[in-house]
Each structure stands twice: as C-alpha cells, then as structure tokens.
Amino acid sequence: MDIAKLNHLIWQRVGLRLTAEQIFNLRILCEKYLQHQQDLYHVFIDFKKAFDRVWHAALWATMRQYNINANLIRMIQNLYDKATSAGYLNNNTGDWFRTTVGKLDCINSFKYLGAIIADERSKTEILARIAQTTAALAKLKTIWNDRNMALSSKIRLMRSLVRSIFLYACEFWTVRADTERRIQAMEIRCLRKLLSITYRDHISNEEVPNRTWQAIGPHEDLLTTVKRRKLKWYGHVTRSPGLAKTIL
Template sequence: MSNTLEDHVGTVNIGGRTITNLRFVDDIDGVAGEENELSRLVNQLDRASTKFGMEISAEKTKLMTNEHGSITTNISVHGQNLQMVQFKYLGAIISDQGSKPEVLARAAQTMTALSKLKPIWKDKNISVKCKVRLLRALVLSIFLYVCETWMLTAELQRRIQTLEMRCYRTILGISYLSHTSNDQVRTTIQQHIGPYDDLLTIVKERKQRWYGHVTRSDGLAKTVLQGTVEGRRRRGGQKKKWSDNIKDWTKKTFAETQALAHDRDRWRDWVHNSSRRRPDDSTQS
C-alpha cells in the first residue's frame, strides 16, 4: 500500500489528517473525495499489486458513494467495470442510507432465529426465566452485533422497541389479538426475571460506552469521530450524525461529554443513568 500511495495526493481530510485508505487484515478500503481521484487510486493499487505478484479481484471489489446518485466515471480492474453497491463489511451492511439497512437486516435475522426456536417457546416445561435467558443468548445477541456503530433515528428506535415486544410476546404466547399492552408484557417479564434493561437501553448503553472508549483513545477512530471535514455543507436540512445520538441521550454539549468521558468511572455512571431515560410507551407496537 505504501507503494500505491507514493505519488498519490488525497483530498479527504478529517481533523487535519488526510485519509486515503482503511485496512483490516486482507481488506482495503480506498477513500477519495472525487471520482477521478478514486479511479487513480484503484489503478495505482492494481499496478502495485501486480508488481508484487498479487491480483485484485474485480468480482469482490465494489464501489460506494455517500452522495445521492451514482458514480459516473468508469472505474475498472483488468478491463472489468466495478459495480456500485451497498455491501457487507465484517458482517455489517455499509450503505449510503445510513444505519437503516443494517438495523432492518439485523431485525429480519433476529426474527428468523426466533422462529427457528419455536418448539422451545411453546414448551410449557421450560420456565419463562429460562426462555428469556435463551432469547438473550441465541436471538437478541444477533441483533446487537455492532450496534455501537448505528446512528439511530426516532423511527429506528421505535422499530427496536417493536422487535423486542414481538420477541417477548412470542415466548409468552401472547397474541396481538388479545389487546395486551406493551406495559403489561413488560410487567409479566419483570415478574419472572425481576428488573431488566430493555433492548433499546442496551443499544444506547453500548453506543455510549464505545463513545467513551474512543474519546479516551488516540487513534484513527477518534480522528474520524471528532474531526471536521473540509468543504461546504449542502443546503437544506443536514443528515443526523452518529454523535447526535450521544448529545440527545445525555442532554449535554459535545465539550461536556468529552470532559466527562475522560473520567472512566464518572462516564460509566452517567451512561448507566442516561441510557435508561426513555419516553413513555404504553401502547401496542
């Protein structure tokens, strides 16, 4: 990669640091601010790979943009044009539509896992407490994978609450036709297992804990999370940022959360309390 970047001038600058690529094991993500720049980067990487006896797989190499519309420049490897897609990276969907595709995909996988365990949920010889433990270990763990990276809108937060209620109604055998409210379902679960954190609370807490971890570190993740990008903002309403969730949930400014997060113990206590603030939800999902 160092040979590829010898004469390459990157235009993506975050917090004063130029970022041209991200690497993990044998995966490389090229980063560019313009289509021609990305084309040059791909060509240079292809030449450098060939020089060392390696070959880029055109079938596995994809393009993605964070702008509306598509890439108009033909970017190819070995004469084969690369496709523009949303794709999975380390098991998570990376998309220009934000976190919604990933959250919806996780919800679908969670419901599939829930359905496969239907014989267990219907078994009256298994206690509700045991069923909840199995639900958390075998079903909800699928949903929570990389939830720290999600940017949650109000819609996605409602979907998370809806998913949890569907899971609990399934293991309790409560039909929506029974007109049992979500509060009644929560009360029933609590009667069997005691006080517990709901799914949205767990997501919020994990995300805030990761925010504190990154804030106390000194790596690329901190640069990307806290740095500003050069250039002008587009007109109209702006897309919500990952850090906007932290601001909304803590009710603190960015500077205040930064100062608080550097004290591990204080931040842990704050996260524990702020994650548990949620709007009243006594209606059916």
C-alpha cells in the same frame, strides 16, 4: 526504516485491529463525508470473490496453455475486449473508461465485517438486524412453546441466540425516531414469544413489559442497551490513542 515508523505501520494495519473498531472507523468516515457533502473513496480487496478481478491477458494465456478450443477462447475474449464502464450516481453518468480487469458493479450497499454500509446510513443496517432477529425468533418456535422448559432457560436462550444477533455492532448506529419504534415493536414480539402471550389473549403491547417485569424481574430493554453500549464505546475511543480517536 526506523523502529518508530515500523511500529506506526504495524499499529495502523487493519488485520491487527478489533472488528468493532474497523466498522466504527468506516461508519464515522461515511457520516462525516455525507455531512459535508463530499465524495469518499474506499478500496477493498475481496479475496473471497477474486474471480471478478482476474487479469484478462493472463486468463487467455492460461486457457491456451490448457489447450482449450481456440474458438471458445475467442468467444469469451470478445465478451471482455473493449469493455467499458462508468460510474452512475444521482442520475449522472461519469466518464467512461476501459475495463481490463474483472468487471465494475454498481451497488447501493455492501456488507463489511458483518455490518451493512449503505446510503441510508444506519437505517438499512438496523432494519436488516430486525429481520434477522425476527427470523431467529421464529426458528426457535418449539422452544418458546415448550411448557416444560423453565422460563430462566428460555431467557438465557433469548439473550444468547436472539438479542445478540440484533445487538451486533449496535455501538455505531445512528438511531432515529422511526427506527426506535421499529426496535420497540420487534422487542415486544420477542417478549410475547418468551412469555407465550398471543394476541388472542387481548393483552396490549403497553402491558407486555409490565408482565415481563413481573415474570423475570428488572431487565434492560433493547434501546437502553444500545444507548449504554454507544456511551461505553465512546468512552473507550476517547481514552485510547489511535486511528479511531483521530477520525472521531
């Protein structure tokens, strides 16, 4: 193999790529195939759950080598022998085929490098991020209620422990009007916790950003941060050669 081909293969190896780029490539591929109503097939090797991919013939041989009861081996073997599977999509069942390794699981979504890939595009991921952020906010309740802690310290904790959870891989989201409203509502909850503003204070959600501005000065809201990061990533992809630019 010549040097040029070797360098090309090394560059295309996923293990040498940024996590962000891998998520971006997968999301864009899914978006494009959905747009053109075409099927898309991905192959992943999940070493963490390799027990689902055990070669059956080798499994029976190994059990016999360890002198496991023959009746027990036959009982387990009967669970797997002649097992068949089929894909199910849009109320249609595909062709049946024999399963000789592991089992086939049908799922509507899966997590890839910390990001959720689902049929609903980015909505499932955004809602999951909102839930995770809200949970992190609640776990730090004692900090937000601490009257002796400086507001500047609370702000740093909010940015590093709460906002960072929500903003993970936000560069690749498709944000629609309904999800924008959910993001804004979640941010208002965060600001209320930060400034110790409860609903019993009768301060409207529209007034909370103004109180935040007065307390900590100019700051960037979450939606603006998401849009800025999306533009920054787009510029990075268009300037850099490689698979991400080709997919885009």
